[in-house]
Amino acid sequence: MTILLIDNEISLRNTLKELIKLTGFSFTSIIEASGVKEGIQQIQDANPDIVFLDIEMEDGSGFDLMKKIANPQFQLIFVTAHDQYAIDAFKFSAIDYLLKPVDPDNLKISLEKASANIKTKLLSDQIDVLLQQLSGKTDRDKRIVLRDIDNIYFVKVSDILYCMADGTYTRFYLQNQKDILVSKNLKEYENLLEPLGFLRTHHSYLVNPDKINMYDKSEGGSLILDGGITVPVSQRKKETIISILERKNL
Structure with missing residues (x-):
């Protein structure tokens, strides 16, 4: 298994390389690139299995690099400073990411997930969702990527009826489709x-x-959705919900 580290700071590449070794993760080689141009060349030449990709580099961004990779066959892990806007986009697209400075335990989890998903060739579609989210458009034709225990789903936001908390999980109820149980909480x-x-x-x-x-x-109050589905409204939320619906003439 070949791992590619793309970051313009050699000290960060060296640190990440040592951390990967300390996790005990099994790999064949770790190769490096210092920016977008060199990263693209390494991807083409070495055909890596896992790519760690920085966002901000001297000759462009990690997003610029991914726009230039047709049909990527690797598992991607972004490495970034804390940027909530980018992080929300990663979550929307279900693309893995690590925050700098990289936590060794989180790194090990990311490597294990990447290894388990190595045969999943859906990154190109996930990148499309990521770039759509980063564009700042708020239309509901956007897609969100949802993972259950077995599959990855690309769901139009406009097809979501409602989401329901199911313990620490979230169940998505969709228009004319089966529901999807995702292992993240409703707040997220x-x-x-x-x-x-x-x-x-x-x-x-x-x-x-x-x-x-x-x-x-x-x-006590409830909403009637398409298909006659009933969803409760809590007393605490009642006035806010009624006010919003009045503005929508519902």
Whole structure:
């Protein structure tokens, strides 16, 4: 297994190389590149299995590099300083990332995930979702990448009816599709979907406002969604939800 480190700072590449060795992860070789141009060349020449990619480099960004790679066949792990905007985009696209300075335990987890997914050839589609998210567009034709225990799904945000907390997991209910159980909590998806207008109606529910047909005032209040689906509204959220729906003329 070949690992490629792409970062313009040699000290950071050296540190990451030593940390990888300390994890005990099995690999054949670790190769390096100092920027976008050299990184592209190494990807073409060495056909790496796992690529660690910095975002900001002297001759461009990691995003610039990925735009130039057609049909990538490797597992990708971004390495970045704390940038919430970029991190949200990684989460939206389900692309792995590590924060600088790299934590050894998180590094080991990322390597194990990459190794387990080595035969999954969906990175090109994930990059499309990532770049779409980074574009700043807020339309609901965007896709979000969801992983369950067996599969990766590329879901149109406009197809989401609502999300429901299921313990520490989140269950996505979709229009005319089977639901998907994802091993992340509802708060994480609230942070990602709220900018697209999604409403937290209850501590266990996050709703797509485009799917709301009416507000039912009986039995404490609930929303009626497409297909006659009923979603509760908590007392604490009631006034906020009613105000939002009034603005939407619902």
